[in-house]
Amino acid sequence: MSRHDKTIKDFGEQWRQYSDNEGYYGSVELFSDILFPFLAVEEIKGCRVAEIGSGTGRIVNMLLQADAEHVIAIEPSEAFEVLCHNLLEPEKVTCLKITGDQLPAYGNLDYVFSIGVLHHIPNPAPVVEAVFKALRPGGRFLVWLYGKEGNVLYLALIRPLRVLTKRLPHLVLAFLVDIMYWPLVLYIKCCHRLPLPLRGYMLSVFEKMSPEKRRLIIYDQLNPSYAKYYTRLEAEKLLSDGKFENIQIHHRHGYSWTVIGTKP
Numbered sequence: 001m002s003r004h005d006k007t008i009k010d011f012g013e014q015w016r017q018y019s020d021n022e023g024y025y026g027s028v029e030l031f032s033d034i035l036f037p038f039l040a041v042e043e044i045k046g047c048r049v050a051e052i053g054s055g056t057g058r059i060v061n062m063l064l065q066a067d068a069e070h071v072i073a074i075e076p077s078e079a080f081e082v083l084c085h086n087l088l089e090p091e092k093v094t095c096l097k098i099t100g101d102q103l104p105a106y107g108n109l110d111y112v113f114s115i116g117v118l119h120h121i122p123n124p125a126p127v128v129e130a131v132f133k134a135l136r137p138g139g140r141f142l143v144w145l146y147g148k149e150g151n152v153l154y155l156a157l158i159r160p161l162r163v164l165t166k167r168l169p170h171l172v173l174a175f176l177v178d179i180m181y182w183p184l185v186l187y188i189k190c191c192h193r194l195p196l197p198l199r200g201y202m203l204s205v206f207e208k209m210s211p212e213k214r215r216l217i218i219y220d221q222l223n224p225s226y227a228k229y230y231t232r233l234e235a236e237k238l239l240s241d242g243k244f245e246n247i248q249i250h251h252r253h254g255y256s257w258t259v260i261g262t263k264p
């Protein structure tokens with residue numbers, strides 16, 4: 001099985017274990033933080049949008065709460081059933097069990113979002129190409145990616161660990177996550193007093209999550225077969241190679257990239 005197919009299978013299993021989007025994890029408050037500084041939640045009202053890699057429908061439901069007119073939700077894994085089950089307003093959503101490169105060339109979408117997905121796709125260029133065709137002229141593509149800059153120490157720890165953890169069965173990995181949870185709680189407490197690595201993310205995002213969602217986030221770092229951490233240049237190039245213009249990039253909480261581009 002290819003890394004691409006294995007990653008999709010890993011997510012299918014992950015989202016059947018962690019299937020809800022409760023609390024801050026699924027909130028419009030977090031969506032606003034993800035879109036900052038390029039878009040306000042209010043700008044989505046009345047728009048035709050798509051999300052590539054919808055998982056359990058967390059971002060799709062945020063788009064519905066932002067009053068999008070219609071949402072195309074793309075999810076290729078076995079999480080598809082969870083996605084369809086979780087929708088707040090199913091009549092406003094078209095769910096497609098396909099990979100991002102198969103997004104139909106609608107040509108009339110106002111926005112396409114891909115939040116935490118392209119860094120799990122070994123060759124994302126065909127996805128970016130499909131998004132370009134699906135947007136209307138002037139339509140915008142907003143992507144959120146793991147960043148390399150700001151994660152140097154974290155990557156030194158997580159990369160060797162992932163060699164093992166991405167091969168572990170669910171119950172063993174969930175047990176390991178339970179063990180790692182408590183030192184992380186202590187780390188967050190220390191972040192309040194010390195300028196430690198990932199402090200911005202820990203205090204602005206991670207600390208606001210429920211204990212269950214914190215465990216999911218740790219699991220999500222250790223489970224998928226393929227995960228790439230993008231440099232600023234690589235993140236910008238992803239969209240510029242796909243013919244997007246007016247590309248802007250933001251180093252979100254100092255550890256990840258929010259990138260936006262416009263179809264001319």
Ligand SMILES: C[S@@+](CC[C@H](N)C(=O)[O-])C[C@H]1O[C@@H](n2cnc3c(N)ncnc32)[C@H](O)[C@@H]1O
Pocket residue numbers: 007008011012052053054055056057058059074075076077079098099100101114115116117120121220
């Ligand atoms: C980290 S999850 C993000 C889910 C959702 N966007 C969110 O933020 O809650 C990544 C998702 O991308 C999906 N995915 C992986 N490869 C994909 C591909 N080639 N095309 C579309 N989605 C893909 C996975 O199945 C998984 O559900």
